[in-house]
Amino acid sequence: MIERLLLFSFTSVVGINLAAEKEVDFNQHIRPILSGKCFACHGPDEKERKAKLRLDMRESAIADHGGIRAIVPGKPAQSELISRINHSDPEERMPPEDSEHQLTATERSLLEAWIKAGAEYQAHWAFVSPSRAPLPGVSNAEWPGNAIDHFILARLDREGLKPSPPASRERLLRRLTFDLTGLPPTVTEMDAFLADTSARAVEQVFDSLLERRAYGEHMAVNWLDAARYADSNGYNNDPPRYNWRWRDWAIEAFNRNLPFDQFLTEQLAGDLLPGATVEQQLATGFNRNHSVTTEGGVIDEEYRLEYVADRVNTTATVFMGLSMRCARCHDHKFDPILQKEYYAFSAFFNQVPEKGSHRGLVGNPTPVIRAPTKAQRAAIEKQTTTLQALASSMEERRLLADSAIPAWQRRLSDDQAGDARIPAEGLLHHCSLDDGDVSGNPQWVPGKVGNALKLDGKTHVVLPAELTLKRDQTFSYGGWVNPGAARPMNILSRMNSGNHSRGFDLTFERGPVSVHLIHQWPGNGLKVQTKAAIKLNQWTHVFATYDGSSKASGVAIYFNGVKQPLDIEKDNLSASIVADVEFRIGSRTNSIPFVGMLDDVRLYGSVLPQSQVALLVGNDLRDELLAIPTAQRSEAQHKQLRDIYLAEEDADFTRLAVLQRDQQAALKKVQKAVPTAMIMKDQEKMRSTFILARGEYDKPGEKVEAATPAAFGVLPAGAPRNRLGLARWLTNPRHPLTARVAVNRLWYQMFGTGIVETQEDFGSQGSWPSHPQLLDWLAVEYIESGWDSKAMIKLISMSATYQQSPRSTPALRSVDPRNRLLARGPRSRLSAEMIRDHALAVSGFLTNQVGGPSVRPYQPAGLWTEVSVGGGTVHGGGRYIQQHGKDLYRRGIYTWWKRTCPPPALNTFDAPDREFCTVRRTPTNTPLQALVMLNDPTFVEAARGLAQRLLREAGTTVDARAAFAFRLATSRSPRPRELAILSAQYAKQHQRFEANKSAADQLLAIGESDPTAGLDTVELAAWTTVASIILNLDEAISR
């Protein structure tokens, strides 16, 4: 969309040089001045607007305000704006004297020149859909390797600069390998590449690198920053969280080259896709990765709204390159986002069934899903198949039973009393409530079976503590109930109301009866309730059964032996219901005590079939059924009778049933180990969203509906008004920002700086793109390729621009110190993770394992405890427990990330704390980094590993050994002078260790791997120091 040729020299990007420019460009020159210095009072924010003048829209700026016109196009002398900015009286001059944003002389002349030229406005470049410009002509048609190079060279031509020659093949291989995998090339790879002089050598290497799983790990690092992924819940208590399955998803998504539009859609709204898979729901963890507070006493809604705001901020920054944060409190001062639009946008993210306060929580805050790994999924499938086979064998027995029932009926000449056959098997506990020790004021009165217990609301029975019911067990419980008051009353329960109501119960709900099985209310639990009610002051036998499925459908409730239709009120149980409180009859821990009478309460460890429940009531179902002539039995009655027959008569069936139970238990064991993952979800009853005055949670104003900011277009026709609709809107090819921001991110990852340097801000205050037409060309290319990220990376890598030598000259540096014009190849320090991974890779220690839980490698003692609540004694996981073995040597992306105390070495190399979304790291160069590289045990041990390798793999001469290590760490062979320095170092250090062998032993003992691996200690120690020198070279930590 940027038609105007940029006639400026490079310096104009950072400092305007008016003499060099005849034509003033609104977007490039004028908008930054108006936006930075005038819009605060004369911009989109209506409340702050002074003199009713807005300068962000031309019609208002040129309008007649009572005889005064701020801008008279073509006539600066008649324009009030010009007279006010030049006014001699400080009272009259604009901006006002006390403003922090005064105009420079250059800026004043630019404004004047612009008005003189007609004061044309343009829409902000990034807010207009990108379109492809034709490839510009270039001075040297031979140079461009692809379209990128046309744009780069055309710009260099204008500046009178020439591109650099290609980088050496060694350097190119290093750059490619690091940029695509985050790791260095191996010796074999270097040898193979240098030997392959064919024209397709580079492309072949490229293609093979893209297929490595290390690619996904490398690409995900940046994404974890953007998504503020961490292994702790953040805020004051910062307890552990285990959401690493989302990280697995991200790595995998990069590796399978999930098209970016789907990548975005699944992360924003995977749960809303039709037939959403576990993987698609897992993706939505993106917007749950924010911190949650577990601090006592916080106000719930205040924090819940912080999480919503965090999602808005992250989504806008990551996908649109926009800060919407300003509009949380007032209309945005620079970009076209009204406060109302901010809240309309926030409504998309305001529907999660969650609370703000997670007091006392350790682990993943709900909502979560169970997200099995591949191995777990395979095991589950196997068990399921076995169970299916068992089920069909049992079905065969059922068919046989049908033909055996008539004979059986004939055999049963004598009937037995119902009581005698009340099931004894599986009875965990029987509380006859005839008498006994009961806390409170028990009264024993005649009941249904012997005495009954009369409760006055201050009485309850405590059952043995070892009666623990788990959600993956089958169980049944209930008894005779005679409610004496029309209010919620607990019949029996083991439930901890102080811990999100964890536990189970059976409760009289003013008539209907409910069962709760809860891990954490309301996010993780189930509740069913009978549609029918039982009568007050009357005996009813109330009994519930549960099949261990964690599903509401697995619960049945019987009134007097008759199965009741149920309402399912909650059905999202996925974690333990074991509560560390008393198991009581007649009261919950501290609430809803029972008033009335209870009798003959029983607890079974199995699902009692209806026939047996009926026995408890005193109805012998078998005899009832048998009394019905065969032809008159209903289908249901027939089935009931068959079940009774199988249970009583068919030993084979019983054996199969036992096998089935064992297999189910085995399956549950696997399922129990399945990790959970935090997901986005919209609650059924949508929350209303309000404009909040000054962003404060307790100042709701006008109600708003979910919508996108008008300046960027409305939701596509037919799109649902939810996150899925939002994703469709963002991935619409006409969206001005999504593709631009995404390709700019890829460019940033390859070149170290984006075409738009402010990756986080494409708004009117953001930086001007170094190559606007190139950015747009790439954005359109990306969309048209089907959002193919690997193809885009290939395009960039295959450009002559990317493959240039990084060498610079003083002349070039003075024109373009930061290499924004790319007259030379990119060169930058490795990222924090790459520095770690590099050292581990060249030392041979690196553990090749993709995905899985986070690990805790070496870390100085006490770092967590000195800041953790109570010194790490409370809120679980406050102490850093270092791991051992191969977990010490995983890639940096797997290091445990505690937000309030991020991994120190990574943090020293500019990794963020992940408390909020970060899309650009600022590389710095500090002495603390030198201390890490020289003294952190990780790097000392890596130096020893490299020394061990060179002694084993690199021949016997000092030069060969030094060259081997140097080449591993820098990807090129050393020159003679370099080799001489290393050899001299070796000789000197060898002498020192020879004289002090215990020093050698001490150095080699650092780290947990085998210290000497059978090598000579003096030699190994001397080489360890040389290896340390090599790992510390600027070249070893650069690409």
Place this chain on the structure above:
Amino acid sequence: MNHSDHCAFQINRRRFLGSCATGLGAAALTNLDAATAVRDFAPKAKRVIYMFQSGAPSQLETFDYKPGLEQLHKSELPDSIRQGQRVTGMTSGQASFPVAASKFKFRQHGRSGTWISDLLPHHGKIVDDICIVRSMFTEAINHDPAITLMQTGTQQPGRPSFGAWASYGLGSENQELPAFVVLISKGSSSRAAQGLLGRLWGNGFLPPKHQGVKLRSTGDPVLYLADPAGVSRPMRRDMLDGIGSLNNLLHDELGDPEINARIAQYEMAFRMQSSVPELTDISKEPAHIMDMYGKDASRPGSYAANCLLARRLAERGVQFIQLYHRGWDQHGNLPKDISAQCRDVDQASSALIKDLKQRGLLDDTLIVWAGEFGRSVYCQGKLTATSYGRDHHPRCFSAWMAGGGIRPGVVHGETDDFSYNIVRDGVHVYDLQATMLHCMGIDHKRLTFKHQGRDYRLTDVHGKVVKPLLA
């Protein structure tokens, strides 16, 4: 961000040039064109020692004397005082809000006759050197947001810390020590101390070099400072020479100034390996100085030891010295725990003032002693004859300041008879921050950094310099 290049194109920024050469704590390199001038006027304070009392000390047992409460002890807090104020989820369920008078006596000290609790006898001796603010207030009612507001200017994570702003704005005076140093001590209270958060000394969106560097009492004083076992100093010197020569060769080939910067950083790291141990070695402090700070001063990691280190850091030109003393969160068992906490800090805080004064450093060092909010006059939990607790209270709390730019011997602000509401001269957290920056010679409205299109500052859009606090 290419370090040296920035220096090149920011030639008009004289102040930054010097620090560019050194790197550590080098000021403001990104977005410099948007960052505004620093040191708008001559600073009174060249450095800051911020003694943060984490967990929030009760003003009622320390600096805010309310003799009238004895008569009202156990009576219900009047609604006219509480005015529907929101309370935390920890006491919002409480059926009554009985007034708990301080168990501790107060007496007058100094020429000013300022009332100070008997828990702080040594403060009595410096009362004429310090300025007590009894009218601090905040909006936050929980630790995380409150301490984040105090230290970063907003309740939510994401902004740079005070020290990072100072490092960004002022750079470092010392080439061998960081500009911003953090010291943490554990309180003697029996209750689990609240967490500290990396963000409190974090760089936020400022370049990471402005992050505070922790000076630790166990292990290496600065992370990874010590050479590995078996590597001697001469050996390390040789290694650095090797690294330097090889890096020089690379620089000759590529001409990347970043390589030169790295050589300089390695040299500075080497110097830090001597300067930091020299700094933390207090064995040569004379006995009378050790006595002044109290017997805790010889226990590494104690508040007293940290106060002594703070003086040594100040002497060496470190600009922002941030102490945290943990354990002030007295929800219950207050009398016993606050006595222990006060014993931790009383003598050493006082000694630091006296020590700086006798060395002539007090005049250009700004000292601030504060927590994140106050405590409630009403009792949390059971009010017994011997014990009580106090919940969080945002509407008023006490702090004190001293040294560079601060008017000594005054008490500023006043609360009502219940130490519940401020009746005169409230000082918001932002005002404290603005005033501190003012003492450092910085206009809080002009120390800005452009991020996501907006010029951010420590005080956000708030804050006013509290003139009566100034000398």
